[in-house]
Amino acid sequence: MKVTQQTEVEQPDRPDLAGVLSELEAGAAGRELAATRPHDVVDRLRTTGFLKLRVPRAYGGADASLRQVFSSLIDVARADSSVAQALRAHFAYIEGLRFTPDGPGRTGAFEAIAGGSVIGNAITEPGGAAAGDFAGLATTFVHHPDNGWTITGTKFYSTGTLYADRVWVWGVTEDGVPASALIPLDRPGITVVDDWDGFGQRASGSGTTHFDQTPATVDEVVVAGSEPPPRLAIGSFLQLWLTAVVAGNLEAASQDAQALLRGRRRGITHGTTDLPRHDPVLLQQVGDIASKAYAVRVIVLDAASLLDDVDARLHAGELDGSTAQEAGRRVAEAKISIDRLALDAATALFEVGGASATRTGANLDRHWRNIRTLASHNSTRLKAQVIGDHVINGADLPDNTYF
DSSP states (O other), rough: OOOOOOGGGGSOOOOOOHHHHHHHHHHHHHHHHHHOHHHHHHHHHHTTGGGGSSSSSTTTTOOOHHHHHHHHHHHHHHHHHHHHHHHHTHHHHHHHHHHSSSSSHHHHHHHHHHHTEEEEEEEESSSSSOOGGGGOOEEEEEEEEEEEEEEEEESSTTTTTGGGEEEEEEEEEEEEEEEEEETTTTTEEEEEEOOOOOOOSSOOOOEEEEEEEEEOOOTEEEOOOSSOOOSSSSSHHHHHHHHHHHHHHHHHHHHHHHHHHOOOOOOOOOTTSSSSOOOOOHHHHHHHHHHHHHHHHHHHHHHHHHHHHHHHHHHHTTTOHHHHHHHHHHHHHHHHHHHHEEEHHHHHHHHHHHHGGGOOTTHHHHHHHHHHHTTTTTTTHHHHHHHHHHHOOOOOOOOTTOO
């Protein structure tokens, strides 16, 4: 499959993120230590154009390429990876909406997003159904013939919902048919709990969302049809998003490694130079981390260009299984490689700084913790096994949101 090469100069409507990202980056380490949330900075992101990059021009967006989106995403993740992850559901919803038939619901959603609305998610549940098994969800959509629907259930991993205006919720009807809805978060019966207690990505808002007889209109609810939908590249998009956040995290670690070495004043008696910044061993370590950060960005953007090619084929009506399989394979390969490079580099950061770099106040361990948390979203070893079976035996990739 041909990969379209596209330079950043050619990208239209690149959002002006510099001011917002400087503010976001300046407070990232302190916010994590203090357990505060960047609601104000997320609000400012609405004004940059970033959140509507993939909205079609007809609805007030930029209709930007995925390569541009992922390039900007890495920049956001470098400033604060929790915020970058929190916006995953927002952009995933837009990707799905781009393939939805025209209608009042689609138009209304695009216009809301173009107007600044942030979309959160309420999809995964604690326990029960396997990840990706929508038919096995316990959250119920009950139809009331004269008054729309009500939704009842509990969701976990509600990433981004803490910062959102609307939530994308999935469940099943009373007949067990998968159903979804996009509804405002100020509806009665919705409670968002900031109870994510992972050691990384602490401000991603990946906590619990409760629905208690929450009303939804007929236009807001979508019930799955009798035929399974064609395989799109949405799973590849979702997985590349996490990998791009890892890439941004690695760039932040590289920046901190450089600042750390520049600032060191005490050498070691058996070192080769008086100032650590001239020590060839430490310089080599910083150069290695910087090189890994560059390579990781290039891999993500190459995969994003591939997804642009897939996107063009799907919109041209050239949908076929091999197209989505190719996207799933390449994005999985990117994750396998990038997770290892990033974890290695985030560990090497401490070899640059020594014991003083482990102080809690420096909070340099957040890079490893964040990368480890993101990488744990799905098993690298399982992905590698699937890829091996695919390239050796021609086995199809799983048709789920993990590929």
